[in-house]
Amino acid sequence: MDSKLTLKLNQEIIERAKLYASEKKLSLSRLIENYLDSLTNDQKKNELQISPFVKSLTSGVKIPADYDYKKDRADHLAEKHK
Numbered sequence: 020m021d022s023k024l025t026l027k028l029n030q031e032i033i034e035r036a037k038l039y040a041s042e043k044k045l046s047l048s049r050l051i052e053n054y055l056d057s058l059t060n061d062q063k064k065n066e067l068q069i070s071p072f073v074k075s076l077t078s079g080v081k082i083p084a085d086y087d088y089k090k091d092r093a094d095h096l097a098e099k100h101k
Contacts, residue, residue, distance in 0.1 A: 026051075 040050040
């Protein structure tokens with residue numbers, strides 16, 4: 020259920036926020052609602068939620084923390100272009 024909320028803000032900030040919302044093709048109300056939702060969401064602030072689709076793409080292969088992909092790629096290309 021939507022409810023009205025009256026806010027008292029600096030006019031310059033309002034104008035910048037309206038421009039930003041317009042560029043994002045959002046209403047100012049939706050922009051503020053999204054912001055307040057992100058602030059008050061129950062999830063841990065630094066924890067990203069991974070979608071089921073992205074989870075389905077995982078292979079289960081563990082990559083060592085010290086893996087040097089640049090060296091591995093350079094070795095591969097050197098071998099490829101001998």
